[in-house]
Amino acid sequence: MKYLLQRIAFYVFTAWAAITLNFFIPRMVPGDPVQSLITKFQGQMSTQAINSLYVLFGLDNDKGIWGQYLDYWKQLFHGDLGLSFTFFPTPVSEVISGSIAWTLALVGITTVISFFLGTGLGVLAGWRRGSWTDGLLPVTTFLSSVPYFWLGLIAIYLLTGPGSFFPSSGGFTPGLVPAWDQYFIPSAIKHSLLPAATILISSVSGWILSMRNMMVTVASEDYITVAHAKGLSDRRVALSYAARNALLPNVSGFALSLGFIVGGTLLVEIVFSYPGLGFQLFLALGAKDYPLMQGIFLVITISVLVANLLADIAYLLLDPRTRKEG
Amino acid sequence: MTSIPTSSLEQNTPEGAAMPADTTKPPKPKRQRFRFLANGKAATGIVILGIYILFAIIGPWVAPYDPGARSNDLIQPPSAAHWFGTTHLGQDVFSQVLVGCRTVVMVGFLAGVVASILSVLIGVTAGYLGGATDDGLSALSNVFLVIPALPLIIIITSVLESANDLLVALVIGFTSWAWNARVLRAQTLSLRRRDYVEASRATGEKTWRIILFEILPNLTAVIASGFVGTVIFAVLSEITLAFIGVTSNTTWNWGTILFWAQGQQALAQGAWWWFVPAGLAIAFLGTALSLVNFAIDEFVSPRLRSAGKTKVKTASGRTVRMRVGFTPVLEAPAHADARPVPSINPHGATPVHRKETAR
Numbered sequence: 113m114k115y116l117l118q119r120i121a122f123y124v125f126t127a128w129a130a131i132t133l134n135f136f137i138p139r140m141v142p143g144d145p146v147q148s149l150i151t152k153f154q155g156q157m158s159t160q161a162i163n164s165l166y167v168l169f170g171l172d173n174d175k176g177i178w179g180q181y182l183d184y185w186k187q188l189f190h191g192d193l194g195l196s197f198t199f200f201p202t203p204v205s206e207v208i209s210g211s212i213a214w215t216l217a218l219v220g221i222t223t224v225i226s227f228f229l230g231t232g233l234g235v236l237a238g239w240r241r242g243s244w245t246d247g248l249l250p251v252t253t254f255l256s257s258v259p260y261f262w263l264g265l266i267a268i269y270l271l272t273g274p275g276s277f278f279p280s281s282g283g284f285t286p287g288l289v290p291a292w293d294q295y296f297i298p299s300a301i302k303h304s305l306l307p308a309a310t311i312l313i314s315s316v317s318g319w320i321l322s323m324r325n326m327m328v329t330v331a332s333e334d335y336i337t338v339a340h341a342k343g344l345s346d347r348r349v350a351l352s353y354a355a356r357n358a359l360l361p362n363v364s365g366f367a368l369s370l371g372f373i374v375g376g377t378l379l380v381e382i383v384f385s386y387p388g389l390g391f392q393l394f395l396a397l398g399a400k401d402y403p404l405m406q407g408i409f410l411v412i413t414i415s416v417l418v419a420n421l422l423a424d425i426a427y428l429l430l431d432p433r434t435r436k437e438g
Numbered sequence: 439m440t441s442i443p444t445s446s447l448e449q450n451t452p453e454g455a456a457m458p459a460d461t462t463k464p465p466k467p468k469r470q471r472f473r474f475l476a477n478g479k480a481a482t483g484i485v486i487l488g489i490y491i492l493f494a495i496i497g498p499w500v501a502p503y504d505p506g507a508r509s510n511d512l513i514q515p516p517s518a519a520h521w522f523g524t525t526h527l528g529q530d531v532f533s534q535v536l537v538g539c540r541t542v543v544m545v546g547f548l549a550g551v552v553a554s555i556l557s558v559l560i561g562v563t564a565g566y567l568g569g570a571t572d573d574g575l576s577a578l579s580n581v582f583l584v585i586p587a588l589p590l591i592i593i594i595t596s597v598l599e600s601a602n603d604l605l606v607a608l609v610i611g612f613t614s615w616a617w618n619a620r621v622l623r624a625q626t627l628s629l630r631r632r633d634y635v636e637a638s639r640a641t642g643e644k645t646w647r648i649i650l651f652e653i654l655p656n657l658t659a660v661i662a663s664g665f666v667g668t669v670i671f672a673v674l675s676e677i678t679l680a681f682i683g684v685t686s687n688t689t690w691n692w693g694t695i696l697f698w699a700q701g702q703q704a705l706a707q708g709a710w711w712w713f714v715p716a717g718l719a720i721a722f723l724g725t726a727l728s729l730v731n732f733a734i735d736e737f738v739s740p741r742l743r744s745a746g747k748t749k750v751k752t753a754s755g756r757t758v759r760m761r762v763g764f765t766p767v768l769e770a771p772a773h774a775d776a777r778p779v780p781s782i783n784p785h786g787a788t789p790v791h792r793k794e795t796a797r
Binding site: 122123125126129130133134137138253254256257258259261262265266268269280325329368370371372374375376378379382383393394397398400402405406408409412413416417420 | 577580581583584585586587588589590592593594596597617670671674677678681682683684696699700705708710713714716717720721722723724725727728729732735739
């Protein structure tokens with residue numbers, strides 16, 4: 113329990129650090145982006161919206177930096193991330209909540225599948241060292257060096273086109289209304305197959321490699337030899353003795369590399385024009401929509417932190433040593 | 439991106455790769471100078487890397503055309519005049535790839551250097567000094583590790599007005615040191631309790647001297663592996679930034695090529711030559727760097743080497759699978775004159791031949 117509390121405290125601290133970072137970054141923006149926006153919308157903005165933007169950008173000159181910081185937190189606690197420029201006057205929080213489900217479904221599910229698939233193959237490659245599985249290594253090395261988005265481009269080029277089963281962009285067939293019905297769900301699944309395969313192919317190799325290396329290290333431990341000497345079946349030694357111990361570093365690795373993976377998968381959304389956070393971030397970048405960019409960064413960071421916490425809980429369940437201390 | 443840390447260096451100390459003592463030849467024990475290069479992966483990786491560095495230097499001079507120059511050959515497939523075809527404005531893709539090489543390699547290495555210096559400073563200090571310093575620095579590196587690096591880099595560079603190559607390299611370097619710092623800290627922790635470090639502390643050596651001359655030389659492999667890993671990450675990040683159009687598109691890099699290819703519907707027009715060469719260039723550079731990294735890993739912990747063929751067929755038709763820590767026993771068949779010596783990988787385990795006696 114002590115371990116878990118320590119981890120939670122750490123994540124709270126990290127969240128604070130990320131939010132503070134988010135507060136300071138727009139203060140590096142040269143010029144007055146709010147003024148240019150006001151002229152763009154020619155008086156269609158309410159005074160409240162303008163004030164909110166000034167707070168967000170730290171251009172509220174009658175307050176010190178400390179006062180601005182407090183105001184920023186107050187807005188955050190009300191769920192107010194400012195107004196989006198691109199979808200003006202929709203609040204950023206609304207834009208994000210519309211696209212977060214897409215990202216969670218695509219990136220979340222594929223990351224978990226990729227972790228389990230890669231770990232499984234890694235167990236096999238590490239245990240059967242010297243068999244055909246060693247041939248996997250150069251292939252996986254090459255695939256993990258390819259940028260996710262380029263693989264997506266290739267997939268679009270080769271597999272989509274007129275008359276192809278796979279759609280080349282979007283999250284569902286245009287004209288459908290998002291709902292849990294028999295028209296929308298199959299269409300959404302069909303649109304997600306290609307992006308999901310792209311993410312899977314390029315992210316699985318990392319897990320294979322790390323698990324293989326861990327298995328090889330564990331396979332020469334004394335307790336493995338003892339387990340063999342006891343006459344346990346090869347399968348049992350591989351899974352209950354070697355893989356179980358080799359899994360621990362991989363789980364903590366999973367938590368730590370989530371940040372990297374999420375960054376890469378967001379790009380796949382851009383290539384496929386998939387209506388998730390990554391694509392939204394891309395649109396925001398093109399329109400210099402700072403409030404939306406920041407909101408997305410914040411949401412991504414918080415999601416990664418939550419995923420990390422879940423990985424920690426899994427670690428707690430897998431490793432009895434962490435439980436004993438508390 | 440795909441910089442999933444695959445290094446196993448945390449588990450293995452640099453001392454693990456002790457050279458076997460050669461006692462058979464007493465005169466002049468020849469020291470193998472470039473033993474690292476004997477590894478096939480290292481040699482392949484370094485040769486490919488060398489080619490990239492060569493093109494980074496001479497690329498802009500040997501490029502047949504000005505990469506930005508327009509011509510009347512719009513979207514032409516590869517030909518003798520344009521090896522990689524042309525773009526929608528008639529620009530030569532081959533020249534763009536060549537010229538882009540310099541930026542990519544430069545930004546990658548600069549970011550790698552910045553991140554390595556930071557990680558050594560923070561990781562070694564945290565590991566060696568311990569106490570409150572360690573707690574603070576560890577918390578700092580963990581925070582940087584958990585915050586998604588690429589979105590952070592995107593946000594920072596998009597806010598900066600003129601994001602030139604130097605600035606991009608610095609931003610990437612300053613956001614990607616955390617993993618290496620963590621590995622270095624763990625390694626320093628284990629080194630600091632070794633006898634030779636204790637001995638030099640007892641003889642009153644200064645702390646900076648112990649760190650510089652006793653600890654750091656033993657961290658070389660870890661630092662090198664971290665550097666290579668960061669370069670991979672930096673190259674991918676930089677190309678990503680150019681691809682989504684955050685950084686200025688005035689200089690050419692492979693991301694810029696992909697940016698235009700995507701923006702001008704190269705896919706829909708079937709212009710594969712527009713985006714395939716740049717992507718392959720990235721992939722081969724990444725592969726070369728990964729190979730060097732695996733070679734460092736294997737150099738440090740020989741167990742990770744591919745074992746060659748481990749499945750051995752005995753004369754009686756059974757198969758034996760060699761395993762680390764195992765001494766397989768091959769039963770001698772009833773007729774003793776036909777000695778069943780299976781072809782066994784000499785680097786693997788040596789089987790013990792047992793005569794059919796006491797049973």
